[in-house]
Amino acid sequence: MSTSRDLRVVRSGGYVIHVDVCGEVSLDCAREIHKLYYSIKSELSNQFTEVVPGVSSIAVYYDPRKVSGESIVRRIRDLWQWCRDVDIKDLYRSRKFTIPVVYGGEFGPDLQSIAAWSKLAEDEVVRIHSSRRYTVITLGFTPGFVYMGEVDPSIAAPRLETPRVKIPAGSVGVAGKMTGVYGLESPGGWRLLGRTPLTMFDYRRNPPIPISPGDEVYFKPIDAVDFSKLLGVFVGDYSG
Amino acid sequence: MITVGSLRVEYVAGLATVQDLGRDGYRALGVPVSGALDRLSAVYANALVGNKPRSAVIEVFGAISLKLLSNAVVAVTGGHPRVFVDNVEVKSWMPILCSRSSVLKVAPSGVGRIHYIAVSGGIVCEEVLGSKSTYVRGGMGCLGRPLKVGDVFEVSPIDVGYVWSRVADLRPPSNLVEKHVKLESSTLLRATEGVHSYLLEDLNTLLRNEYIVAVESDRMGYRLEGTPLSSAGRLGRLPSIPTDRGYVQVPPDGRPIVLMSDAQTTGGYAVALHVLPRDTDSLAQLNPGQRVRFKLVDISEADSEVSNYLKELEEPILQREELEYWV
Numbered sequence: 337m338s339t340s341r342d343l344r345v346v347r348s349g350g351y352v353i354h355v356d357v358c359g360e361v362s363l364d365c366a367r368e369i370h371k372l373y374y375s376i377k378s379e380l381s382n383q384f385t386e387v388v389p390g391v392s393s394i395a396v397y398y399d400p401r402k403v404s405g406e407s408i409v410r411r412i413r414d415l416w417q418w419c420r421d422v423d424i425k426d427l428y429r430s431r432k433f434t435i436p437v438v439y440g441g442e443f444g445p446d447l448q449s450i451a452a453w454s455k456l457a458e459d460e461v462v463r464i465h466s467s468r469r470y471t472v473i474t475l476g477f478t479p480g481f482v483y484m485g486e487v488d489p490s491i492a493a494p495r496l497e498t499p500r501v502k503i504p505a506g507s508v509g510v511a512g513k514m515t516g517v518y519g520l521e522s523p524g525g526w527r528l529l530g531r532t533p534l535t536m537f538d539y540r541r542n543p544p545i546p547i548s549p550g551d552e553v554y555f556k557p558i559d560a561v562d563f564s565k566l567l568g569v570f571v572g573d574y575s576g
Numbered sequence: 577m578i579t580v581g582s583l584r585v586e587y588v589a590g591l592a593t594v595q596d597l598g599r600d601g602y603r604a605l606g607v608p609v610s611g612a613l614d615r616l617s618a619v620y621a622n623a624l625v626g627n628k629p630r631s632a633v634i635e636v637f638g639a640i641s642l643k644l645l646s647n648a649v650v651a652v653t654g655g656h657p658r659v660f661v662d663n664v665e666v667k668s669w670m671p672i673l674c675s676r677s678s679v680l681k682v683a684p685s686g687v688g689r690i691h692y693i694a695v696s697g698g699i700v701c702e703e704v705l706g707s708k709s710t711y712v713r714g715g716m717g718c719l720g721r722p723l724k725v726g727d728v729f730e731v732s733p734i735d736v737g738y739v740w741s742r743v744a745d746l747r748p749p750s751n752l753v754e755k756h757v758k759l760e761s762s763t764l765l766r767a768t769e770g771v772h773s774y775l776l777e778d779l780n781t782l783l784r785n786e787y788i789v790a791v792e793s794d795r796m797g798y799r800l801e802g803t804p805l806s807s808a809g810r811l812g813r814l815p816s817i818p819t820d821r822g823y824v825q826v827p828p829d830g831r832p833i834v835l836m837s838d839a840q841t842t843g844g845y846a847v848a849l850h851v852l853p854r855d856t857d858s859l860a861q862l863n864p865g866q867r868v869r870f871k872l873v874d875i876s877e878a879d880s881e882v883s884n885y886l887k888e889l890e891e892p893i894l895q896r897e898e899l900e901y902w903v
Contacts, residue, residue, distance in 0.1 A: 347875050348768045349850035350882030388603045388818040395818035400879040476606045476842035479714050539716045
């Protein structure tokens, strides 16, 4: 058992097991998290009340009347060893999503500052951002916020010093190596490149957002006319 | 006789929303659990009117006045609310039989902060992702917004006379309210270590000092004033981790925030401690200016305490006041 495969586990509050999988946010880390996340979901489904992946960790919530935290920790450590050589494809079949985005202007108020940070033209920033395939790292923060990676290092501008109080739903931003979409209107500190007209999160649907950790996302530049045509289309119904 | 009940909001000052025990199971989509800030008070309100523990109740920060458009058994719990039926003061934490057209007023007494109103049968409104809890930021659950004057709620059909015959003499254990809503000068919050305790070399600052509930405290989190944790500033931003109610987050300014029901599902600040759920309920009842102190407990104590708490949420402990009348 190599030490690099050791997990740091913290049990807290009497019902949470926090598992640190890796020290920093990266796609390699995300792949490890997804393997463990989908393994826990399929193998330990009767042990937890909820399992939530983070960007570099996983939290498992349990009912201490029904299972002992210690025994779940042991099972998680076993699974971690077991899934070392497993291909993620055997645990989760990833889906592809295309997200149309109007870049810049009022839709992406920070495109200019990202261009300045990267010392590139705005068009070039857009080309670089929209020419990659991104992996969904996790969802969280607010309903339907999707964390994705990795952004090309040339445009990986840091968060804003002062977060905005209100960001429109569908806003697409970058924060270092990650890019993300705001599912609902919320406060936030990511630098905004553009906005999608798609409805990313709709609580009247089940599931309210079809995107899961491990899925692939492509951004497609569109103009303001397409934006109004596509406004309100559910992300799961858009085929690009 | 089974009647379809309803009630109307006549007056509201502060924040009133419909809540139950929350929306479990959707954290992985970024949906906060929401639900009553003080879960214990919410389930007791329900139990006192014969409802199931997870039924929807009205949570009030401030004051509210409701007109009952049908006969109903109601109960008001929470801090130490003042309760009036048609301007006659009645007791909180016990069932009240109200006749059609009566007006129920609930106001703060200065002790305790949040009130819960349960109506026999339970409030009828839109359930979203398995819960009626209102998450105002997401516009979801029940009305998707705070209550306002003129709102009318339907109450599930119920035989009010039968309910009253079953619940009239129910009372919580005598010391429950005193233990739950603290009157002492300083409230003790039991907590385990948190995810990042090991990174905070001045964690003892948090454990040795008293902190004061700040004005900026709401359904997302209660901020605490006091000696800041200087180590948090050196840590800066950490990778976002899944969080929960009771997590004591310490942003770079070193001032702790105890997360509450509507907190975001992930957070990038250091988590110093995790307050046990029962004590998070008690914290929710504290007003700005009241003092708290943290007490570190180990994980086995936390496990057994949470087991007892979850059991009590499912089966609140009630006693019959004058048993001989009912045998």
